[in-house]
Amino acid sequence: MFDDLRDLYQEVIFDHNRNPRNFRVMDNADRKVEGFNPLCGDRLTLFLKMKGNLIEEASFQGSGCAISTASVSLMTEIIQGKTEAEAEELFKKFHEMTTGKDEHFNLEAIGKLAVLAGVREYPARVKCATLAWHTLDAALKNEQQSISTE
Amino acid sequence: MTEFDVDKIRQDFPILAEQIRKKPLVYLDNAATCQKPQPVIDSIVHLYSHDYANVHRGVHTLSVRSTDLFESARTKVKDFINARSDKEIIFVKGATEAINLVAQTYGKANIHNGDEIIITAMEHHSNIVPWQMLCEQTGAILKVAPINLQGELIYDEFEKLINDKTKLVSVVHMSNALGTINPVKQIIAAAHARNIPVLLDGAQAIPHMTVDVQELDCDFYVFSGHKLYGPTGVGVLYGKQALLEAMPPYQGGGDMIRKVTFTETEYNTLPYKFEAGTPDIAGVIALGAAIDYLTAIGMDNIAAYEAELLCYATEKALTIKGLRIIGEAEHKGAILSFVLDKIHPHDIGTMLDSLGIAIRAGHHCAMPVMDFYQVPATARASFAMYNTKAEIDVLMNGITSLIEVFG
Known part of the structure; x- marks a missing residue:
């Protein structure tokens, strides 16, 4: 019945929506940033545990649609063990992929995150996918918004 | 039919x-906006193809035709909501502008520091924010009557909020988020018992039921044309004539004046006092066509x-x-x-x-x-x-x- 939506709602997305990974409050987080999309009410809190410039651990809490939940769940999996620079680079690529400006975007280069490429065809849903990454960007760039447990 | x-x-x-x-x-x-019947679409095409010019200005034929069509649409609105006079029908951009107009004219003139305005917990942002802005400007206080889990106004709680400081009650006739139709006659009677005027936000109610402003006895009634099978960009503020007469104008400009010199300006009479600038001529005329269409169906x-x-x-x-x-x-x-x-x-x-x-x-x-x-x-x-x-x-x-x- 929903054949047209197969590109947008891939099985991986349903899976992450049903069982979000790293879905927990991190008590000893070095950075904690809230992301909010007032248009749709999606709300998430991203927690990062840093080791130097390395993202040692990432987790989140919040509520949102399947696209935004899957996106943040996938993101927390992928950024663990990456440096800040590597994470920023991924954000850039993810942004390019979801806003669909580059027709020749190499989906293989972005690995697992390619399952979210379907939002390109749904302009109203792009923000659902990118909320997680904008929140990460804020966590990495804006020290004032972060909290320290020390 | x-x-x-x-x-x-x-x-x-x-x-x-x-x-x-x-x-x-x-x-x-x-509830966001409804689609348009052919007579509404045709009225716009016909106007621009045959009758269009600016209104209330020229002596030339087209201006007279345009003005006649525009003013007859006003009469249609008056009849549709059973207002007493065309003077009580002010054309605005939409329900939102109508509420802002009342807040910034009636509100500024009559609501002062420490006074209270009552709304309900089911209001659209357009019946919250204009009053918050007025409260910021004047020091008045916004009181919110609560709702129950069914989404109904808790009437007793509403009534308890009315006191000597209350200067206006502004409530939604039918909620856009819940569908609730409020007991507006009861609300109006309670407010009027203390001489408090009542504004009804009719944006949702107007396409779904007969609205008779005299029977309701509301002081202001506002709605948007595009939710009434008419075009976007036009809406209506109904106000009782005595209230509108006493209110200062909203915006200054052409059409709303009778005489202008650099030292003083004499404002125009109702309804033009509140209609500065060239109005949405085609929008108003097409709204009239929508009302004709709805009236035929009943x-x-x-x-x-x-x-x-x-x-x-x-x-x-x-x-x-x-x-x-x-x-x-x-x-x-x-x-x-x-x-x-x-x-x-x-x-x-x-x-x-x-x-x-x-x-x-x-x-x-x-x-x-x-x-x-x-x-x-x-x-x-x-x-x-x-x-x-x-x-x-x-x-x-x-x-x-x-x-x-x-x-």
Whole structure:
């Protein structure tokens, strides 16, 4: 019945929506940033545990649609063990992929995150996918918004 | 028309023949805006093809024709809501501008530091923010009458809020997020017992029922044209003549003046005092065409048909496991707001769109209502006179299927 939506709602997305990974409050987080999309009410809190410039651990809490939940769940999996620079680079690529400006975007280069490429065809849903990454960007760039447990 | 013929009505709305994502359009976002019948579309084309010029200005033929059409639309609005006089009908951009107009003219002149304004917890942002702005400017206080879990105003609590400091009551006639129809006559009687004027936000109510401002005895009534099968960009402020006469003007400019020198300006009489600048001429005339169309069908016939639709949709919805209706007031207009267990309204919206079904997913510009029900958003199917039970079946099948897909 929903054949047209197969590109947008891939099985991986349903899976992450049903069982979000790293879905927990991190008590000893070095950075904690809230992301909010007032248009749709999606709300998430991203927690990062840093080791130097390395993202040692990432987790989140919040509520949102399947696209935004899957996106943040996938993101927390992928950024663990990456440096800040590597994470920023991924954000850039993810942004390019979801806003669909580059027709020749190499989906293989972005690995697992390619399952979210379907939002390109749904302009109203792009923000659902990118909320997680904008929140990460804020966590990495804006020290004032972060909290320290020390 | 004595009998309500939905098939015939549907034929008057060209957009209803559209295919969306290769499926027949099922348009259930009527509370956001409703579609336009051919006579409304034709009236705009005809005006610009044959009769158009600026109004209230020229002596030339077209200006006279345009002015006549424009002013006859005002009379149509007056008759439609049973106002006493054309002078009580002010054309504005929409319900939002009408409320802002009252806040910034009547409000600034009559509401002062420490005074109170009462609204309800089910208001659209457009009946919250203009009053908050007025309160910031004047030091007045906004009081909010609470609602119960069914989405009904808790009337006793509302009544308790009325006191000597209350200077205005501004309530929604029918809620856009919940469908609730408020006991406005009771509210008005209680407020008038203390000489407090009442504004009714009729944006949602006006396309669904007969509105008689004299019978209601409201002091102000506001609505938008585009929710009444008319075009966007035009709306109406009704106000009792004595109140409007006493109010300072809203915006300055052409049309709203009688005489201007650099030392002083004499304002025009009603309704022009509040209509500065060239108005939405085509919009007003097309709104008149919409009113003609609705009058021929009969608002009571529309109300009866839509009540049947809502009843059918509600019964069907209640059989779907995991579906929770938000807003179950006893007196309710044709709006079905709902949430599904573990499925976000935006996913519902996208999935239904792929089946050709247009619903609204979001906070419906009523964030306090979402907070009250502790949901980030709801999905909302809102019905119009051209919707059918067959379309409701398509909606319900769609919902059942998407629940299966999400597992």
